[in-house]
Amino acid sequence: MSLEALLRAEPSLWRGEQQTFPHRIIPTGFRALDHALPGAGWQAGRLTELLPAHTGHGEFSLLLPALAALSRQGHWIALVHPPFIPYPPALLNAGIDLDRTLITRTDNDTDTLWAAEQLLRAGSFPAVICWLHKTSPRQQRRLQLAAEAGHCWAVAYRPFDQQADHSPAALRILIRQRPSYLELDIRKSRGGRLQQVTLPLSAFDEAQGVEWPVCNATASGTETAVRLHDQAAGLHPGG
Amino acid sequence: MLWAALYFPRLQLDLSSPDIPAGQRADTPPAGPLALVRQQQSRRLICSANTAALQAGIQAGMPLTAAYALIPALQILEYDPVRQQRDLRQQALWALRYSSWVSIHQSDILLLEIAASLKLFGGLKPLVTRLREDCRASGISMQLGIAPVSETACLFARMNNITGVLSLDKMRRVLNDIPIQALPLDPFVHKGLRQSGIRSCRQLFDLPRAALGRRFGTGCLQLTERLLGESSERLPAFEAPEQFDQQLDLPLETCDSNSLQFPLKRLLRALNGFLYSRALGVIRLQLSLLHQQAPATHLAFSFLSPVNDDAHLLKIITERLSRLVLTCPTVAIILTTRELAEQRAEIQDLFSGHTGTTGTHPLKTDVQAGTRSPAAQADVARLIERLAARLGEHQLYRPALGDDHRPEAASRTTACLQPLRSAGRNLRSRQATLPTHAPEQSLYRPARPIWLLPVPVKLPYHPTLISSAERIEYGWWDTGDVRRDYYIARDRHGVHYWVFCQRNSPQQFYLHGLFG
Numbered sequence: 185m186s187l188e189a190l191l192r193a194e195p196s197l198w199r200g201e202q203q204t205f206p207h208r209i210i211p212t213g214f215r216a217l218d219h220a221l222p223g224a225g226w227q228a229g230r231l232t233e234l235l236p237a238h239t240g241h242g243e244f245s246l247l248l249p250a251l252a253a254l255s256r257q258g259h260w261i262a263l264v265h266p267p268f269i270p271y272p273p274a275l276l277n278a279g280i281d282l283d284r285t286l287i288t289r290t291d292n293d294t295d296t297l298w299a300a301e302q303l304l305r306a307g308s309f310p311a312v313i314c315w316l317h318k319t320s321p322r323q324q325r326r327l328q329l330a331a332e333a334g335h336c337w338a339v340a341y342r343p344f345d346q347q348a349d350h351s352p353a354a355l356r357i358l359i360r361q362r363p364s365y366l367e368l369d370i371r372k373s374r375g376g377r378l379q380q381v382t383l384p385l386s387a388f389d390e391a392q393g394v395e396w397p398v399c400n401a402t403a404s405g406t407e408t409a410v411r412l413h414d415q416a417a418g419l420h421p422g423g
Numbered sequence: 424m425l426w427a428a429l430y431f432p433r434l435q436l437d438l439s440s441p442d443i444p445a446g447q448r449a450d451t452p453p454a455g456p457l458a459l460v461r462q463q464q465s466r467r468l469i470c471s472a473n474t475a476a477l478q479a480g481i482q483a484g485m486p487l488t489a490a491y492a493l494i495p496a497l498q499i500l501e502y503d504p505v506r507q508q509r510d511l512r513q514q515a516l517w518a519l520r521y522s523s524w525v526s527i528h529q530s531d532i533l534l535l536e537i538a539a540s541l542k543l544f545g546g547l548k549p550l551v552t553r554l555r556e557d558c559r560a561s562g563i564s565m566q567l568g569i570a571p572v573s574e575t576a577c578l579f580a581r582m583n584n585i586t587g588v589l590s591l592d593k594m595r596r597v598l599n600d601i602p603i604q605a606l607p608l609d610p611f612v613h614k615g616l617r618q619s620g621i622r623s624c625r626q627l628f629d630l631p632r633a634a635l636g637r638r639f640g641t642g643c644l645q646l647t648e649r650l651l652g653e654s655s656e657r658l659p660a661f662e663a664p665e666q667f668d669q670q671l672d673l674p675l676e677t678c679d680s681n682s683l684q685f686p687l688k689r690l691l692r693a694l695n696g697f698l699y700s701r702a703l704g705v706i707r708l709q710l711s712l713l714h715q716q717a718p719a720t721h722l723a724f725s726f727l728s729p730v731n732d733d734a735h736l737l738k739i740i741t742e743r744l745s746r747l748v749l750t751c752p753t754v755a756i757i758l759t760t761r762e763l764a765e766q767r768a769e770i771q772d773l774f775s776g777h778t779g780t781t782g783t784h785p786l787k788t789d790v791q792a793g794t795r796s797p798a799a800q801a802d803v804a805r806l807i808e809r810l811a812a813r814l815g816e817h818q819l820y821r822p823a824l825g826d827d828h829r830p831e832a833a834s835r836t837t838a839c840l841q842p843l844r845s846a847g848r849n850l851r852s853r854q855a856t857l858p859t860h861a862p863e864q865s866l867y868r869p870a871r872p873i874w875l876l877p878v879p880v881k882l883p884y885h886p887t888l889i890s891s892a893e894r895i896e897y898g899w900w901d902t903g904d905v906r907r908d909y910y911i912a913r914d915r916h917g918v919h920y921w922v923f924c925q926r927n928s929p930q931q932f933y934l935h936g937l938f939g
Binding site: 288362 | 799802803806807809810813814818819820821822823824825830833834835836837839870871872873874875876877916917918919920936937938939
């Protein structure tokens with residue numbers, strides 16, 4: 185056996201170039217994002233961490249095409265501790281099978297992490313999405329390990345202000361809303377390049393299964409709009 | 424026929440003593456000497472004793488006064504024939520796991536017909552190992568005797584130094600060498616035999632039968648014939664009841680729900696045998712914790728699909744117990760099945776000899792093959808049950824579409840422990856009415872927010888509206904009359920909101936959802 189073959193046989197050895205992807209790749213449904221990610225899609229067996237600046241500007245729609253693709257193949261999807269009620273008509277519009285969607289409400293991060301870990305380790309839920317508030321890198325590492333053990337795609341939403349914290353996730357993306365596009369700032373990507381990706385809002389029409397009814401999205405910052413946001417921010421369970 | 428006699432020399436003691444078998448718990452100190460005492464006429468005799476008492480020289484049959492002389496600190500338990508029968512029946516339920524013909528013999532022996540079970544368990548040796556291991560794990564001492572004749576099997580079990588004899592010829596040879604004292608005969612008959620110079624069974628068997636019966640009574644004659652298999656006693660087969668309902672008294676009152684785990688294991692083991700013998704799985708189960716001075720605590724468990732795996736049941740029940748705070752001590756536990764259903768037969772792999780899915784990466788193949796296979800469905804069901812046991816059943820649900828235009832009512836929930844339906848039912852029916860690639864689809868499918876607020880929130884100002892109104896009028900015939908104009912609003916951060924105003928007060932806006 186040559187040295188090359190030996191090195192290839194070692195799964196824990198990470199090779200910078202000519203990567204192999206041991207787990208399934210789930211296309212994101214957005215061409216620009218696919219190009220920017222190693223393996224051209226979300227990677228199962230890895231923890232993906234998303235840090236949206238706000239709730240309600242497309243941070244979940246970003247996952248919808250991938251979730252719908254899994255749903256079409258008859259897979260289960262689990263949402264652990266979503267911030268609000270996931271609205272069934274919207275999920276249906278996106279093409280998600282409600283009968284194979286499990287929503288888990290939890291009271292604290294400990295339960296969220298426990299539930300997510302159980303779901304990931306079992307391997308019967310190829311996509312597990314959880315919302316976290318205050319977690320330690322050790323707890324996140326457990327998620328990453330559980331995702332590897334169950335060969336599942338794990339997504340964790342974390343508060344935007346934790347972007348400076350250390351994270352064991354394989355992929356970290358900051359999500360910001362700009363007037364006419366969504367800005368994805370890839371802060372960490374195992375085996376990929378750090379870069380910024382912009383997705384025009386029209387790209388989400390297909391993801392949401394409907395055409396966005398707003399033709400000229402030219403809202404400018406007004407005083408009332410600011411207050412509206414503050415009002416909504418107060419509703420977020422995690423602050 | 425091949426009989427296995429399971430002799431439980433100290434069943435009541437094993438179940439009553441807080442002794443945990445070695446290796447299960449290292450931190451518990453060895454239990455003090457404990458003996459079971461039985462009233463016999465005017466005397467109180469020791470029936471059986473635990474290891475500590477036996478080591479101190481206590482023997483079965485010893486008068487209690489003599490035992491006290493040896494160990495003044497000896498603790499005693501009264502022999503209770505009713506309880507003994509109940510405990511033995513519980514063991515019989517467990518034994519149904521190993522044989523379809525279980526018979527209760529006297530007060531402390533179970534007879535299992537195992538000739539039919541040998542193939543299933545892969546031979547005599549694996550079967551014996553499993554039986555012994557099973558008893559050891561639940562802390563019950565058991566002596567095993569195997570012989571083609573039931574009476575002889577019982578004799579071997581009581582003697583506890585003969586492992587097993589499969590053929591009649593060999594059994595006869597082994598019997599010949601057994602000293603006469605080992606036979607369960609009257610003391611009077613024993614005395615007569617001894618005085619006649621009969622020391623071993625060979626001498627007894629060689630005697631002419633007519634003379635044997637005349638001189639030592641029919642009891643001796645019948646026993647001889649039964650031992651040799653010349654005449655057989657009809658053994659009634661133990662019939663499992665329709666529903667499982669078993670009680671286990673705890674040796675020590677306890678407030679700590681964690682310490683219930685070991686007794687629970689014993690009950691679940693009996694439940695497993697019961698379910699197995701009837702090819703059933705449990706759907707609804709009730710665990711009752713009895714207290715001395717308070718009404719019992721009842722815990723109900725329900726399962727997505729019939730379960731007969733005691734390890735899974737134990738996990739579920741333990742999760743629930745760990746969240747339970749007991750205020751008064753528990754003295755006994757009762758496990759009752761409320762609903763049973765036929766169990767899907769396990770798929771036995773002909774070539775690998777394993778059941779279920781095996782392989783280097785069972786989960787990976789599962790994920791790749793989709794989660795439609797029955798085995799994967801069962802995995803999902805087990806997982807959901809486990810989550811529900813810890814987080815509470817109401818915390819888990821599957822979303823469902825309500826047949827209603829009101830946004831609040833369009834969001835329904837399916838309880839997580841509802842039976843799982845086949846995949847894609849909802850999706851397909853929806854897509855059948857609305858072709859995915861039809862250009863006019865947006866006319867029929869208005870944009871809906873991903874996140875819905877449980878209760879609309881009153882906005883104290885006028886938001887920036889960026890869409891035209893969508894009027895929802897519904898439910899004037901019932902109490903939830905809704906006349907609203909829905910808009911999409913947007914703030915300076917680019918967050919999109921779903922807001923509405925009542926038709927009769929167009930200035931007052933409510934926030935109802937967020938476009939995630």
